[in-house]
Amino acid sequence: MTSLDNQARAILRKNDRGGYTVPTAGLYPYQWNWDSAFAAWGFATFDLPRAWQELETLMAAQWEDGMVPHIIFHKSDPGYFPGPEVWDTSQSPATSGISQPPVAATLTRLIWEEDQAFGRARLEALYPRLVNWHRWWHEMRCGHGPVAITHPWESGRDNCPDWDIGMAGVDGSQVGEYTRRDTGHVDPSMRPSKAEYDRYIAMVQFGVKVGWDQARIVADGPFLMADPGITFILLRAHEDLAVLGRALGQDVSEIEGWALALRNALPLIWNADLGSYDAKDLRSGRFAGVLGSGAFLAYLAGAGNPELDAQLMRVWNAVGFGIPSADPEAAIFDPRRYWRGPAWPVVNALMAIGLRDAGRGDLEARLRAETAALIERHGFYEYFDPTDGTPCGGHDFTWTAAIWLTWAGRNLEQAKGAA
Numbered sequence: 001m002t003s004l005d006n007q008a009r010a011i012l013r014k015n016d017r018g019g020y021t022v023p024t025a026g027l028y029p030y031q032w033n034w035d036s037a038f039a040a041w042g043f044a045t046f047d048l049p050r051a052w053q054e055l056e057t058l059m060a061a062q063w064e065d066g067m068v069p070h071i072i073f074h075k076s077d078p079g080y081f082p083g084p085e086v087w088d089t090s091q092s093p094a095t096s097g098i099s100q101p102p103v104a105a106t107l108t109r110l111i112w113e114e115d116q117a118f119g120r121a122r123l124e125a126l127y128p129r130l131v132n133w134h135r136w137w138h139e140m141r142c143g144h145g146p147v148a149i150t151h152p153w154e155s156g157r158d159n160c161p162d163w164d165i166g167m168a169g170v171d172g173s174q175v176g177e178y179t180r181r182d183t184g185h186v187d188p189s190m191r192p193s194k195a196e197y198d199r200y201i202a203m204v205q206f207g208v209k210v211g212w213d214q215a216r217i218v219a220d221g222p223f224l225m226a227d228p229g230i231t232f233i234l235l236r237a238h239e240d241l242a243v244l245g246r247a248l249g250q251d252v253s254e255i256e257g258w259a260l261a262l263r264n265a266l267p268l269i270w271n272a273d274l275g276s277y278d279a280k281d282l283r284s285g286r287f288a289g290v291l292g293s294g295a296f297l298a299y300l301a302g303a304g305n306p307e308l309d310a311q312l313m314r315v316w317n318a319v320g321f322g323i324p325s326a327d328p329e330a331a332i333f334d335p336r337r338y339w340r341g342p343a344w345p346v347v348n349a350l351m352a353i354g355l356r357d358a359g360r361g362d363l364e365a366r367l368r369a370e371t372a373a374l375i376e377r378h379g380f381y382e383y384f385d386p387t388d389g390t391p392c393g394g395h396d397f398t399w400t401a402a403i404w405l406t407w408a409g410r411n412l413e414q415a416k417g418a419a
């Protein structure tokens with residue numbers, strides 16, 4: 001075990017708040033949905049019971065309608081805005097009112113494959129909750145075919161350029177005074193802008209106004225866009241959930257139906273003019289016209305094609321350090337601002353799973369080497385400038401530590417020796 005392995009384990013332990021893991025101290029002091037699923041995967045490399053526990057605390061916050069919220073506010077923390085009183089969802093424990101990329105079933109499958117001897121009872125308890133969550137996605141977010149998001153935060157890729165056309169229609173002028181906390185923790189030039197934040201808060205206020213009635217938010221809310229990123233993540237997760245169901249002897253035909261419907265909807269998010277999958281404003285029917293990392297998650301769902309391959313190589317070769325979150329040759333590219341350019345180790349890890357499954361071991365090895373080099377040189381940062389590797393955002397980050405243990409740093413010396 002290398003000293004980086006030790007550091008990664010120490011980060012997971014340090015960010016453990018007793019059954020759930022915060023993404024990083026200070027900036028994100030609660031349990032976040034997809035961060036937590038990655039934490040579970042990381043724990044699975046050295047503490048399988050703790051891995052299952054992470055998934056259990058996440059799924060325990062499920063709403064009655066099946067939604068698993070994007071933040072669970074276990075203990076109040078004044079260092080974060082917008083906190084539980086702003087979301088005002090009347091849940092116990094308090095939660096936000098939107099969801100986040102459903103990577104949990106895919107990562108549960110990977111954990112289960114490591115723990116078939118002892119994990120069965122825990123998988124049996126989690127499985128119905130995962131099925132209910134996937135049914136919620138199908139019923140509440142897939143009415144237009146691909147997955148719709150009702151808030152950019154639901155995508156996990158908060159301020160990526162994909163959402164700009166939808167955000168333009170949101171009125172952020174009436175939100176009133178508030179104090180952001182994120183910019184007190186990290187360099188403001190690496191975070192979303194004030195104009196974006198005003199709109200984020202306006203969308204939360206709309207949810208509160210309609211009592212978090214999801215059907216009304218979809219029908220009348222200020223923002224509704226098709227997200228290629230979640231579409232591919234959910235499609236993959238449906239297929240992984242079906243594998244888990246079969247292992248438990250369950251009838252998975254309903255899940256197979258959701259997966260088929262979603263796969264059949266993929267042509268609706270293919271923008272032929274752009275030569276890529278693309279986000280779409282579902283209020284106006286217009287494509288975003290933006291190439292970003294959401295499109296490249298197609299590999300995770302086995303939905304790559306030669307045109308997308310060419311785009312991938314173009315944007316990847318234009319930078320040196322992992323796959324950028326936005327097109328480096330587009331005017332909106334901002335290499336250190338959160339999802340408007342930086343490379344994210346965690347997204348690289350998801351793409352790597354897809355590239356490997358597609359038989360592109362060469363690309364997977366390159367992505368892994370670049371991701372590992374960023375972490376070896378700079379540590380476990382949230383994201384990195386893909387042009388020069390500068391570390392950005394929060395540090396001692398849970399999911400970066402997790403993907404080091406599970407993928408980027410796993411048997412690294414062996415991999416380097418073989419290269």
Ligand code: DGY
Nearest residue numbers: 070081082153158182
């Ligand atoms: C934040 O606070 O920036 C989060 O990404 C919202 O989920």
